[in-house]
Amino acid sequence: MPGIGEVELKKQIQTGELASVYLLYGDEQMLKKHYSQKLVSKAVAKGMEQFNLMQFYWKDTSMDEVVDAVETLPVMAERRCVVLIDLDAESLKAADQEKLTKLLKDPPDTCVLIVRLDAVQCNPKKSAKWRSLIKKIDSVGCTVQLDHRDMASLSKLLCSSALKRGCTLTPHVARYLVELCGNDLQALSGELDKVCSMIGEGEITRKDIDMVAVPTLESSVFDLSRAITKRDISKAFSILDTLLNQKEEPVAILSVLCMGTVDLYRAKVASLGGSRAEDLAKDFNYRGKEFRLRNAARDAARLDIDRLREQLDILYEADRKLKGSRVDGRVVLEQTIVQLMA
Numbered sequence: 001m002p003g004i005g006e007v008e009l010k011k012q013i014q015t016g017e018l019a020s021v022y023l024l025y026g027d028e029q030m031l032k033k034h035y036s037q038k039l040v041s042k043a044v045a046k047g048m049e050q051f052n053l054m055q056f057y058w059k060d061t062s063m064d065e066v067v068d069a070v071e072t073l074p075v076m077a078e079r080r081c082v083v084l085i086d087l088d089a090e091s092l093k094a095a096d097q098e099k100l101t102k103l104l105k106d107p108p109d110t111c112v113l114i115v116r117l118d119a120v121q122c123n124p125k126k127s128a129k130w131r132s133l134i135k136k137i138d139s140v141g142c143t144v145q146l147d148h149r150d151m152a153s154l155s156k157l158l159c160s161s162a163l164k165r166g167c168t169l170t171p172h173v174a175r176y177l178v179e180l181c182g183n184d185l186q187a188l189s190g191e192l193d194k195v196c197s198m199i200g201e202g203e204i205t206r207k208d209i210d211m212v213a214v215p216t217l218e219s220s221v222f223d224l225s226r227a228i229t230k231r232d233i234s235k236a237f238s239i240l241d242t243l244l245n246q247k248e249e250p251v252a253i254l255s256v257l258c259m260g261t262v263d264l265y266r267a268k269v270a271s272l273g274g275s276r277a278e279d280l281a282k283d284f285n286y287r288g289k290e291f292r293l294r295n296a297a298r299d300a301a302r303l304d305i306d307r308l309r310e311q312l313d314i315l316y317e318a319d320r321k322l323k324g325s326r327v328d329g330r331v332v333l334e335q336t337i338v339q340l341m342a
Contacts, residue, residue, distance in 0.1 A: 021141030030185040052080035225260035250329025267296035
């Protein structure tokens with residue numbers, strides 16, 4: 001079976017018609033853990049977990065242990081479940097690769113094997129080893145890529161979650177929360193919990209969010225980028241002071257500032273070519289962060305393409321200084337801000 005999406009995965013869990021093997025990978029940690037737990041709950045009867053459920057972290061186990069666990073018969077049940085966390089196809093030894101291949105050729109129908117990638121990254125487009133493993137799993141089971149959701153999905157989910165907490169949230173304010181706190185579901189859920197706890201009930205406003213939500217580094221640096229674009233040096237230095245007082249690393253701040261400038265450049269090139277900035281979302285993987293392109297298109301309208309190229313050169317030079325010498329990071333960032341505004 002080829003790779004499946006959330007809809008098909010939910011259907012399999014609801015009907016109980018589970019595959020023998022699942023690979024859960026992608027950017028969204030909360031979704032991977034959520035569906036892993038759902039699969040376990042469906043595969044193993046309540047109260048029988050100590051007999052029919054085993055969990056391994058690849059760094060702490062061996063392939064022999066995993067294979068033995070998968071091939072062990074369930075106790076007083078039709079099937080058991082084995083969860084293997086952070087198997088790394090890139091570092092598999094030849095012997096382990098051979099044992100895994102043998103297991104995947106004919107996995108027992110008495111076990112559901114869930115391979116979940118938490119810390120390990122899987123990029124089948126760049127890795128032949130991951131492509132090979134995914135192909136083997138797809139032939140006997142299902143691979144599911146669970147990435148960050150897009151803005152529309154996140155807004156809808158946040159509005160629904162707010163209602164369950166006794167509050168109301170408009171799509172517009174929900175989008176603001178995503179822009180401020182990022183598109184990670186677990187982080188967003190935590191920030192929404194704080195806001196709902198603070199107001200108790202009623203409609204959530206942007207002011208409520210600003211009072212308790214913690215902006216991501218990315219959100220703060222994009223505010224810095226906008227201040228630079230508007231040549232508001234007081235605001236730019238104020239944001240920089242806040243970030244440095246929060247112990248953010250100068251290299252990290254510069255990295256996100258580079259991202260913002262690249263967004264501006266891409267949006268400008270798209271505009272000059274007669275395309276919409278949103279059309280770049282698929283080409284450059286802005287899923288869940290489409291607002292960055294919209295904001296960039298708005299801000300890039302008043303900028304010259306040659307000036308944007310000069311700014312990229314300035315940022316490159318700043319990056320070289322930060323990484324190649326023992327200069328004061330604050331001084332480099334302050335000088336860079338002034339140069340970008342010149």
